[in-house]
Amino acid sequence: MASAITKYFSQALGKQTVQEALKAGGWKIVLDGNLAETLIEHGPGGQLIGVDSNGNKYYEKKDAQVGRNRWVVYAGGQDWINQNSSTVPPEWHGWLHFISDENPANADIPKPMYALAAESHPTMTPGRYMPKGSWENPHRRSWKKVEAWTPPPAKGTH
Template identity: 40%
Template structure:
């Protein structure tokens, strides 16, 4: 979307009110997806308030696990300093793919042709008289 719609459409990123609300807050970092994280002020429990400005669609599943733990006060420091280094076997975080062309569809789904595998004979249907 263009710059003209950004101030009014919350689903395309931060609105102009959010940007004004972030004045005086500290930019804490940026993740691999381009989301930017801020901290400042206190909530009603006395903990630091934390925000994320999404790069793209506002979808909470687009927050990587290490930043999710920071957002929910599971770790105190930013993930770059507080988390251990990534291991070679770790895969990158994937956002929720429900509703997209990449969503999982089982073999019997209509999008995959609607043909299920034939039962193997080890299944016995329930009947109310039995």
């Protein structure tokens, strides 16, 4: 069992050995309980179902409890802080949450003509949306926030 865990741990972090994975920051997964659970509890015995365009790996363990038998290991497994669920494309989201049992890696799923490629949400990155007046927006407000009202002149007075 221990060798299966170390093998899966190394594969998920994209390293050849556990020592390389630990040197690359893999020890930090102990701090992140969700990633540690995925790598230790689910990982060994899970079958790789497919990889999406963002590099996320999808696994299934048929003999596990329903609802806990499908999971994703996000691309860049050693970058545990920036794990982002918004990188999961819609077709894989449907598979993960049992909306569809079709494997998106093998199925020819038609995409609407208006659909865009799934991208990571830019929150907490330099490319995020910052409205006018935001403290971190480089284009500061240069106009007055409040304009004083002056009443119109009364008719009949000079």
